[in-house]
Amino acid sequence: MSQFEKTPGWLDWYANPSKPKFQLPAGAVDAHCHVFGPGDEFPFAPERKYTPCDASKAQLFALRDHLGFARNVVVQATCHGADNRAMVDACKSSGGKARGVATVKRSISDAELQELHDAGVRGVRFNFVKRLVDFTPKDELMEIAGRIAKLGWHVVIYFEAVDLPELWDFFTALPTTVVVDHMGRPDVSKGVDSEEFALFLKFMREHKNVWSKVSCPERLSVTGPKALDGEQNAYQDVVPFARRVVEEFPERVLWGTDWPHPNLKDHMPDDGLLVDFIPHIAPTAELQQKLLVDNPMRLYWPEEV
Numbered sequence: 001m002s003q004f005e006k007t008p009g010w011l012d013w014y015a016n017p018s019k020p021k022f023q024l025p026a027g028a029v030d031a032h033c034h035v036f037g038p039g040d041e042f043p044f045a046p047e048r049k050y051t052p053c054d055a056s057k058a059q060l061f062a063l064r065d066h067l068g069f070a071r072n073v074v075v076q077a078t079c080h081g082a083d084n085r086a087m088v089d090a091c092k093s094s095g096g097k098a099r100g101v102a103t104v105k106r107s108i109s110d111a112e113l114q115e116l117h118d119a120g121v122r123g124v125r126f127n128f129v130k131r132l133v134d135f136t137p138k139d140e141l142m143e144i145a146g147r148i149a150k151l152g153w154h155v156v157i158y159f160e161a162v163d164l165p166e167l168w169d170f171f172t173a174l175p176t177t178v179v180v181d182h183m184g185r186p187d188v189s190k191g192v193d194s195e196e197f198a199l200f201l202k203f204m205r206e207h208k209n210v211w212s213k214v215s216c217p218e219r220l221s222v223t224g225p226k227a228l229d230g231e232q233n234a235y236q237d238v239v240p241f242a243r244r245v246v247e248e249f250p251e252r253v254l255w256g257t258d259w260p261h262p263n264l265k266d267h268m269p270d271d272g273l274l275v276d277f278i279p280h281i282a283p284t285a286e287l288q289q290k291l292l293v294d295n296p297m298r299l300y301w302p303e304e305v
């Protein structure tokens with residue numbers, strides 16, 4: 001029994017995911033996933049907004065192999081705050097098959113940043129989703145961005161679509177490659193031609209250093225997974241959004257499972273079926289190769305490209 005009690009209503013990750021019908025290209029990277037603890041080994045942060053179930057590196061690597069991915073990018077989850085030990089341990093244990101994105105504070109030393117780099121970290125995450133984190137002053141974040149730029153890292157940003165106007169000046173001043181989590185969380189009920197999504201496309205169009213993860217249909221969808229066994233694909237209301245981004249910015253998109261799917265309370269996706277979502281948003285072999293192999297390799301394993 002873990003010392004931590006899971007947040008009520010929280011669903012555990014899907015235990016026996018199906019084998020995807022879609023065959024991933026060789027060398028595919030799951031460019032957004034997390035590890036949670038295990039809490040007894042890597043305690044969750046006191047300032048966390050939720051307490052997850054455990055989701056270990058061994059379970060993540062088993063999922064990688066089951067789905068047919070070659071590599072992972074392990075993104076620091078907010079339940080671990082700026083204590084990167086679980087993520088770093090996963091990267092170090094992966095035999096070079098995982099790189100990481102950390103959360104750091106202004107107080108981090110250059111030596112500690114270098115240690116993260118040596119473990120495989122290549123980015124920092126700035127989170128603006130109010131239900132997940134407390135506010136960090138922008139001058140602190142900008143100072144961190146300036147320091148990590150010198151290591152060749154990038155900044156991953158997570159925010160809600162309605163907050164983009166207010167965050168625009170800060171985001172566009174960042175001196176690094178900037179990777180947006182989950183397409184900036186569009187409200188899909190407003191439609192792909194909404195003003196809100198147009199602003200996101202403009203953000204990417206006008207700033208060539210901005211990339212997007214076209215991930216998390218299970219979070220963004222209103223129609224949900226129910227069409228899974230029919231003619232139509234699951235999460236179909238998210239398809240036009242992700243496909244628009246993939247087709248307009250094929251060199252600047254990434255895809256990830258988001259396993260173990262923090263904070264889901266209505267349903268937990270079968271990760272095999274999430275992989276089957278990919279050909280709907282990246283319909284050609286060329287787009288799939290960029291999304292799943294070439295782009296993440298350029299960002300996380302540039303020395304191998």
Ligand SMILES: O=C(O)c1cc(C(=O)O)oc(=O)c1
Pocket residue numbers: 076077078079132181219258262263
């Ligand atoms: O939408 C979320 O709840 C969520 C949370 C986290 C995290 O807690 O780090 O990461 C994600 O990618 C998504």
